Amino acid sequence: MALSLYNTRTREKQLFEPLSPGRVGMYVCGPTVYDFAHVGNARPVVVFDVLYRLLKTSYEHVRYVRNITDVDDKIIAAAEKTGEKIEDITVRTTDAYHEDMAALGALPPDIEPRATDHVEQMIAMTERLIARGNAYEADGHVLFAVATDENYGKLSGRNRDEMIAGARVEVAPYKKDPADFVLWKPSTGNQPGWDSPWGFGRPGWHIECSAMAREYLGLTFDIHGGGRDLVFPHHENEVAQSTCAHDEAEFARYWVHNGFLTVEGEKMSKSIGNVLLVRDLLTKAPGEALRLNMLSTHYRQPLDWTEEGVSQARKILDRWYRAAGDAEPTTCEAVVDALEDDMNTPKAIAVLHELANAASQGDAVAAGQLRGGANLMGVLLNSADAWFKGSGVVEYDISFMNKLAEPLPEIANRIDSQVTAAIAKWDEMTDEQQGTIYELCINLLIDFRTLAREHREFKTSDIIRDLLLDANITLEDGADGTTWRRTS
RNA sequence: GGCCAGGUGGCGGAGUGGCUACGCAGCGGCCUGCAAAGCCGUGGACACCGGUUCGAAUCCGGUCCUGGCCUCCA
Structure with missing residues (x-):
C-alpha cells in the first residue's frame, strides 16, 4: 500500500x-x-x-x-x-x-x-x-x-x-x-x-x-x-x-x-488556568507515555488530553515492553499500512495490541514486529529494563529504607555497610550513584523476602512487598525468581 | 452572526452500506502461599428525530450538544 x-x-x-x-x-x-x-x-x-x-x-x-x-x-x-x-x-x-x-x-x-x-x-x-x-x-x-x-x-x-x-x-x-x-x-x-x-x-x-x-x-x-x-x-x-x-x-x-x-474536556486557555506544559507533564509520566497518548487519537480528530489517558498509555507501554522484551525490531506491514492510510495511528495501535498478544504467548516474530511497528511511531525505543527500572520519572527515594527498622528490625541488620554508608551521604550522590544504591537495596529486600518465603514466613514476605509498593516498586514472583519494576 | 469539524459501550478509540476492530476498566476461570504478570472466557455502543435502502454507526434532511477559525493562538 x-x-x-x-x-x-x-x-x-x-x-x-x-x-x-x-x-x-x-x-x-x-x-x-x-x-x-x-x-x-x-x-x-x-x-x-x-x-x-x-x-x-x-x-x-x-x-x-x-x-x-x-x-x-x-x-x-x-x-x-x-x-x-x-x-x-x-x-x-x-x-x-x-x-x-x-x-x-x-x-x-x-x-x-x-x-x-x-x-x-x-x-x-x-x-x-x-x-x-x-x-x-x-x-x-x-x-x-x-x-x-x-x-x-x-x-x-x-x-x-x-x-x-x-x-x-x-x-x-x-x-x-x-x-x-x-x-x-x-x-x-x-x-x-x-x-x-x-x-x-x-x-x-x-x-x-x-x-x-x-x-x-x-x-x-x-x-x-x-x-x-x-x-x-x-x-x-x-x-x-x-x-x-x-x-x-x-x-x-x-x-x-x-x-x-x-484538556479534561475543556479548551486549554490561560484564563481557565489549564495550560499543560510538556515540561510539567514529563515530571509525572515518561515522554513515551505522553507520546502514545497523543497518538491514540487520529491526528485530524479533536484530542481530549486527560490524566486517565496518560495513565492508560502508560499501562499499554508496560504491556508492550513486557511482551516485546528486547526483541530485534522488524518491519510490520500491517502497521505500515495503517500509518500509510492517512496516518491512522489508532489503527496501528490496534495492530500492535494484537502483536503484543501473540508475543506474550511466545511468538518471537510478533515480538520483533511489535518493536519495529512501535518504533515507526516513535515509541518502544527503550530497552525493556530501562523502561521498567529506569530512573525516568522515578525519584530515588530512600524513605522506605528508613522505615525498615519499624516492622522488621532484622532486615536492618542485614543491610550491609556499603548501603549504610551511602544512605548517610545520600544528598551528595549523583543520580546514577543513588540509582545503584537504590537497586542494591531493592535486591537486598528481595533476597530477604525470598528467604522468608522459603521458610513460609508469608507475613514477613508480604510486609516487604508492601514496603516496596509504597516506594512505587512492584514485585513479581516468577518461575525464575522475583523481579521488580516501578509501579505504573 | 458567518464558515468548518466532531458527537461510537463505564472510559479511550478505529470503522463510509451487510459479517457489531482494538485497548483500558469490570466480571468469571486457570496459575500463585497470597499477589503481580500472563493465559482462557464474558457482558456492554453507534447523540436525537425523520428519510433512502432488502439492509445504515456508515448515505440524505432536520434538531440538540461540543470544539475550531473569522487578520498574527499548534
Whole structure:
C-alpha cells in the first residue's frame, strides 16, 4: 500500500506522490519562542514526527524543515514584562523546546531555520510583491493586497465577503482592504528591527514561512503541515505571498493539518488556568507515555488530553515492553499500512495490541514486529529494563529504607555497610550513584523476602512487598525468581 | 452572526452500506502461599428525530450538544 494523506486544500484523502521521485520536502510551522511548550504545541510536533519517520522508510531523501519564530510581538511583550533581553528569551525558550520535544521522542528536523536569520529573504520577497503590484506601502507598513490574488481563500475555503462580515477586529485605517495583511511593519523604541526600503522595521508573521520554505525547499514542495488553527489566516496568507511572488508557481502540494486539543474536556486557555506544559507533564509520566497518548487519537480528530489517558498509555507501554522484551525490531506491514492510510495511528495501535498478544504467548516474530511497528511511531525505543527500572520519572527515594527498622528490625541488620554508608551521604550522590544504591537495596529486600518465603514466613514476605509498593516498586514472583519494576 | 469539524459501550478509540476492530476498566476461570504478570472466557455502543435502502454507526434532511477559525493562538 502507498501513502495517502488528507489534503486540506482538496478536502479529500489523496495518494501521496512526491514532486521528484525519491525526494520529499516537508515544512512544518514551528514554535514562537516566548514560553515553554504546552501539549497543544506538542501535538503537531509528534504528529509530523510520525510522518517524517514514515517518509524516511519509503524515500531516500526527506528534507524536513521546521522553523523557529524568534521575532514576534508576543516575544516583545514578554521582554517588556520581565525586562529580560529578547535574545535571552528566545535562546532559552528554544533550548527548552528542544529538550521537551526530544523527551517526546521527536526527531530533530533536518533544518530548523530561525526567522531572524532570514530577514533579508523576507525583504526580497516583499520587494518582489510590491514590484508585481501585489503589495503596497502605507503609513510605514507594507501590506499584501488580497484583492490582487484571485485564488485567495481557496485553501481555507472562505471568500472575502465572509471574512469582512465576520471580522471582529477593527480594521487598521491604512489598509486599502480590510482583508489585507501586513508583510512589514515599522519598529520603534526597543522593538527589534532591521533596515529596509521602507525604513527601520520588522517582518509580519506570515512572510517568514514563505521566505524560509522558498530558501530550503524551493518554489514548490510536497508537504506543508501545522495545526488546524493555522489554516486561516496564516497558511492562506503564505500561499498568497508565495504564489504571487513566484509567478504563480504552486506552493505546497499537500496541506496536512492536525486537530485541536482540549484538556479534561475543556479548551486549554490561560484564563481557565489549564495550560499543560510538556515540561510539567514529563515530571509525572515518561515522554513515551505522553507520546502514545497523543497518538491514540487520529491526528485530524479533536484530542481530549486527560490524566486517565496518560495513565492508560502508560499501562499499554508496560504491556508492550513486557511482551516485546528486547526483541530485534522488524518491519510490520500491517502497521505500515495503517500509518500509510492517512496516518491512522489508532489503527496501528490496534495492530500492535494484537502483536503484543501473540508475543506474550511466545511468538518471537510478533515480538520483533511489535518493536519495529512501535518504533515507526516513535515509541518502544527503550530497552525493556530501562523502561521498567529506569530512573525516568522515578525519584530515588530512600524513605522506605528508613522505615525498615519499624516492622522488621532484622532486615536492618542485614543491610550491609556499603548501603549504610551511602544512605548517610545520600544528598551528595549523583543520580546514577543513588540509582545503584537504590537497586542494591531493592535486591537486598528481595533476597530477604525470598528467604522468608522459603521458610513460609508469608507475613514477613508480604510486609516487604508492601514496603516496596509504597516506594512505587512492584514485585513479581516468577518461575525464575522475583523481579521488580516501578509501579505504573 | 458567518464558515468548518466532531458527537461510537463505564472510559479511550478505529470503522463510509451487510459479517457489531482494538485497548483500558469490570466480571468469571486457570496459575500463585497470597499477589503481580500472563493465559482462557464474558457482558456492554453507534447523540436525537425523520428519510433512502432488502439492509445504515456508515448515505440524505432536520434538531440538540461540543470544539475550531473569522487578520498574527499548534
